[in-house]
Every structure is written in structure tokens, then in C-alpha cells.
Amino acid sequence: MKLLTAAQTRQADLATMQEQGIASEALMERAARAFTAWLTARQSPAEAGEILVLCGPGNNGGDGLAIARLLHQRDYAVRVYLLPADHYAADFTLNRQRLPAVPVAELDAAALPTIPADALVVDALFGTGLSRPLTGLAAAVVAHLNQAAARVVAVDIPSGLLADAPQPAKSPVVQARHTVSFELPKLAFLLPRNAACVGRWHVQPIELSRSFLDQVPDALHLIDAALLAGRLPRRATFAHKGTYGHALLLAGSYGKMGAAVLAANACLRSGVGLLTVRGPAAGYDILQTAAPEAMALPDPATDFVTELPGLQPYSAVGIGPGLGREESTRQLLEKLLRQAQVPLVLDADALNLLSESPDLLALLPPDSLLTPHPKEFERLTGPARDDYHRLDLLRDFCRQHQCYTILKGAYSCLGTPGGTLYFNSTGNPGMATGGSGDVLTGVLTALRAQHFSALDAALLGLYAHGRAGDLAARQTGEAGLVAGDLIRFLGPAFQELTTADRF
Numbered sequence: 001m002k003l004l005t006a007a008q009t010r011q012a013d014l015a016t017m018q019e020q021g022i023a024s025e026a027l028m029e030r031a032a033r034a035f036t037a038w039l040t041a042r043q044s045p046a047e048a049g050e051i052l053v054l055c056g057p058g059n060n061g062g063d064g065l066a067i068a069r070l071l072h073q074r075d076y077a078v079r080v081y082l083l084p085a086d087h088y089a090a091d092f093t094l095n096r097q098r099l100p101a102v103p104v105a106e107l108d109a110a111a112l113p114t115i116p117a118d119a120l121v122v123d124a125l126f127g128t129g130l131s132r133p134l135t136g137l138a139a140a141v142v143a144h145l146n147q148a149a150a151r152v153v154a155v156d157i158p159s160g161l162l163a164d165a166p167q168p169a170k171s172p173v174v175q176a177r178h179t180v181s182f183e184l185p186k187l188a189f190l191l192p193r194n195a196a197c198v199g200r201w202h203v204q205p206i207e208l209s210r211s212f213l214d215q216v217p218d219a220l221h222l223i224d225a226a227l228l229a230g231r232l233p234r235r236a237t238f239a240h241k242g243t244y245g246h247a248l249l250l251a252g253s254y255g256k257m258g259a260a261v262l263a264a265n266a267c268l269r270s271g272v273g274l275l276t277v278r279g280p281a282a283g284y285d286i287l288q289t290a291a292p293e294a295m296a297l298p299d300p301a302t303d304f305v306t307e308l309p310g311l312q313p314y315s316a317v318g319i320g321p322g323l324g325r326e327e328s329t330r331q332l333l334e335k336l337l338r339q340a341q342v343p344l345v346l347d348a349d350a351l352n353l354l355s356e357s358p359d360l361l362a363l364l365p366p367d368s369l370l371t372p373h374p375k376e377f378e379r380l381t382g383p384a385r386d387d388y389h390r391l392d393l394l395r396d397f398c399r400q401h402q403c404y405t406i407l408k409g410a411y412s413c414l415g416t417p418g419g420t421l422y423f424n425s426t427g428n429p430g431m432a433t434g435g436s437g438d439v440l441t442g443v444l445t446a447l448r449a450q451h452f453s454a455l456d457a458a459l460l461g462l463y464a465h466g467r468a469g470d471l472a473a474r475q476t477g478e479a480g481l482v483a484g485d486l487i488r489f490l491g492p493a494f495q496e497l498t499t500a501d502r503f
């Protein structure tokens with residue numbers, strides 16, 4: 001699924017109206033119906049009580065007025081509050097005229113309405129047309145609403161939130177419990193700073209022009225099942241273990257063999273034909289016991305991985321989990337970067353070593369796959385001013401080093417050498433637990449070893465890793481989830497993605 005900027009959304013609206021021969025009011029009616037269907041499926045008139053619909057002067061307010069009418073038709077009790085303005089959008093005025101006999105009042109700074117704690121509020125003050133932070137009466141209304149304990153459902157986007165630009169400090173934004181958006185989510189929903197105001201977001205279709213969406217250039221993407229269709233073929237009947245590659249993992253140190261074990265078992269559960277693990281000598285027994293399907297190739301050093309084995313047998317190398325940052329390990333990394341003719345996956349201490357010796361970045365083979373969490377990332381690039389700047393840094397970093405980089409977190413973001421960004425749609429906060437990243441390294445190394453392109457490996461791996469987390473959390477709950485649980489569900493997650501046989 002693509003993510004559009006506010007400007008691209010306006011173009012999509014126009015293209016849809018032209019292509020389908022409909023007026024803007026008809027598209028607004030579609031949006032209002034889509035929102036109303038979402039709300040009425042979750043709250044009966046009795047559960048909802050009186051619904052307060054707050055409407056601004058633009059098309060978002062027009063949506064609100066149409067929603068108020070549709071809710072009234074379905075026997076919900078509705079009260080409308082209007083934000084006075086010098087100018088109203090044409091479709092706002094049209095829907096104001098169509099509003100049936102429901103109580104309507106203008107918002108007034110001197111006498112803001114009481115908002116009962118159990119009220120249900122529809123926030124239709126401002127949508128994607130907002131070009132600057134709210135001030136004056138609009139800001140006062142938002143602050144007043146946020147002080148009430150009421151449940152707020154935002155139409156399209158919480159009012160005050162900019163759809164795709166950094167939010168100035170202290171600019172008021174509605175704190176919604178749910179945000180119901182049209183056709184596509186907004187970039188703002190995927191950024192950590194906005195989580196509190198967006199609440200849980202939902203997307204309702206309004207049949208925007210497919211041909212327009214297909215041709216939008218430079219798009220941001222959401223990694224969903226549709227994007228992955230056809231990327232993971234069934235295994236071949238006459239396959240043998242050589243068909244699916246031989247991965248090498250360089251991982252572990254004394255006290256951190258768990259990271260190597262997690263990466264190894266995740267690699268084995270992600271379809272690789274053969275796996276060899278280079279760990280410290282001290283970890284030999286642990287590895288052989290905890291990951292018996294892997295071959296162990298212990299380092300001469302007791303506590304760390306210090307010597308690079310010959311790379312000839314391997315079709316991909318993953319390096320980093322639990323590795324430590326010894327000088328001899330740094331030298332090993334340098335050797336690997338200079339010698340590797342096979343795809344690389346770099347994580348954890350491999351990334352920390354890169355940030356300590358930035359000159360090594362110039363040695364990164366093209367199409368390497370890096371998986372930093374935000375702190376590791378900022379050690380590589382310098383600090384980000386805000387969520388949007390971090391995405392700019394990600395684009396620049398991937399372009400400059402011709403690599404693929406996954407910025408890990410909620411909606412992990414993959415940057416490509418061409419500057420495209422892909423946000424993952426699977427996963428849950430239960431995965432914020434030690435070892436989740438080691439599992440991802442194992443998954444990605446397995447996919448690269450099986451000769452998937454860096455892009456396909458990253459897209460499939462990210463999605464399957466998150467999906468495994470979602471399947472695991474159904475059994476363990478989020479708090480009880482540990483990284484080892486992810487490994488148990490990688491198989492089912494990949495199975496779901498596997499292309500079905502065509503007749």
C-alpha cells in the first residue's frame with residue numbers, strides 16, 4: 001500500500017472525481033459513509049449516547065456535517081458544534097444546508113461547551129488542509145477537548161496534526177482514541193511522536209482512483225500482504241539443501257551466546273538450506289546444544305569472534321548479534337567488508353564498530369543490509385532533530401552508501417539506495433524485548449542466503465518477523481512475549497506469504 005503526502009491526496013481526490021465523473025460532494029459523501037460505517041459497527045445508539053460532532057470550516061468539517069446527518073438517520077443522538085470562520089468550503093456549506101433538525105451551536109471562546117467524561121466526540125475540525133499550527137479559538141477548543149476525558153474519534157487525522165511535516169513544539173493537536181482515515185494511512189500516523197494523538201488508526205476505503213495511485217512517483221510504501229504477493233515462491237519438489245543456500249553467522253561472545261543462538265535458530269526457521277555459525281570457542285557447547293541443526297565453526301579465541309573463516313562456501317553472511325567490540329573483532333569486520341563477494345547483513349555490534357570507525361563505511365559492499373535501532377542509527381549518522389529528519393537521514397545514508405537500511409521500531413522503516421521508504425505494518429509492542437533484533441538478523445541472513453534480492457529479503461523478512469510476533473502474542477500476550485517465541489511462529493508467518501499454486 002502506498003502512503004501519500006497531503007498534496008498527493010488532493011491530486012488523488014481530483015483524479016478520482018475526473019475518472020469516475022463524480023462531484024466533490026459525492027466523494028465527501030463516500031468518506032462520510034465510510035466513517036459512519038466504521039463507527040456504527042462498533043457503537044450502538046445506546047452505547048454511543050449523545051455524539052458531539054465538532055466541525056471546522058473546510059472539507060473536514062464538511063465530512064463532519066455529513067457524518068452528523070448519516071448518524072441522525074441511523075437513530076444516533078447527535079449535537080453539532082461549528083467553528084466560526086470568515087470562509088467556508090463549498091461542500092461544507094452544502095452539507096450545512098442538508099443537516100437535519102439536530103442541535104447546532106457555534107463554538108465561542110467565552111463559553112466553551114461542557115464535554116461529559118462519557119461523551120463520544122467526532123473530531124472534524126481540521127483535516128489534511130491544515131497548513132500551520134492552530135491558534136486562537138481553534139487552539140482553545142482543542143485544549144478544552146483534550147482536558148475532557150471523552151472518547152474522541154478523529155475524522156481523517158486528529159485536528160492540528162500536520163499530515164506529513166514536523167509539528168512545531170507546543171502546537172495543539174486533538175488527542176484521539178481512534179483515527180479513521182480514508183483509503184490510505186498518513187505518514188504522520190507511523191511516527192513515534194504522534195502515537196499519543198493518533199491513537200489507534202483505521203483505514204476505510206473510498207474507491208480512490210487505482211490508476212492514479214499506481215502511477216504516483218516517489219511514493220512511500222506500507223509493507224502489507226498485497227505488496228508481498230508473488231515474492232515468496234513455493235519450494236521446488238526436487239529441492240535439496242544446496243538449493244536454499246548456505247548462511248554464515250558471525251555472532252556471540254562470552255556471556256552473549258543467547259544472541260547467536262537466537263539468530264541461528266531464526267535463520268534455520270526461515271528456509272535456509274545450511275547454516276554455519278562462527279562463535280567464540282567458549283560458546284561451542286551452547287551452540288551445538290541449542291541449535292543442533294547448525295554447524296559450529298568455533299573461533300580460536302575463547303571469548304570473542306576474532307578470525308574470519310574462508311568465505312567461499314557461503315551464499316550470505318550475517319554479522320553482529322552479541323559480537324562485542326574488541327579490536328580484533330573490528331579487524332575481522334574490516335576483512336569481511338574488503339573480501340565479501342556475497343550479500344552481507346550487519347546488525348548490533350557490527351554497526352557499533354562501523355560507527356566507531358566510520359572510514360569502514362566506504363568499504364560496505366553494494367546492497368548490504370543494515371538493521372540499526374534508532375540509537376545505533378544515530379551513532380552512524382549523527383542525531384536527528386525529529387522523526388521527519390530521521391527519515392531524511394535514512395534516505396541520505398542509503399543513497400550515500402548504496403545500502404539497504406532497516407530502522408527498527410514500531411513500523412520499522414526500510415530505506416533503499418534509490419531513496420524509497422517502506423514502513424512495515426506487522427508487529428506489536430511485545431516485540432520490544434531483548435533478542436528480537438537478533439531474530440531479525442537470522443531471518444534476513446537466511447533470505448539473502450537463499451538468493452532473494454536485498455529488497456525482497458528486507459520486505460519479506462520484516463513482514464514475517466512482525467507477523468510471527470503477532471501470532472506469538474496471541475498465545476503469550478504482549479508482556480509475556482520473548483524473542484524465542486518469535487522463532488516458533490516464523491514458519492507459520494512464511495507459510496502465509498508463500499505463493500499458492502496456480503491451477
Ligand SMILES: NC(=O)C1=CN([C@@H]2O[C@H](COP(=O)(O)OP(=O)(O)OC[C@H]3O[C@@H](n4cnc5c(N)ncnc54)[C@H](O)[C@@H]3O)[C@@H](O)[C@H]2O)[C@@H](O)CC1
Nearest residue numbers: 013028031058059060126127128129130131132133134156
Ligand atoms: N478533497 C476531497 O474531495 C475530499 C476531502 N475530504 C476531507 O477533506 C479534508 C481536507 O479538507 P480541506 O482541504 O478543505 O482542509 P481542512 O478541512 O483540513 O481545513 C482547511 C480549512 O481550514 C483553514 N485553515 C488551515 N489551517 C488553519 C489554521 N492553522 N487555523 C485556522 N484555520 C486554518 C483553511 O483556510 C481552510 O478553510 C480531508 O482531511 C478529508 O477529511 C474527504 O471529504 C474526502 C474527499
Ligand SMILES: [K+]
Nearest residue numbers: 123126157159
Ligand atoms: K479531524
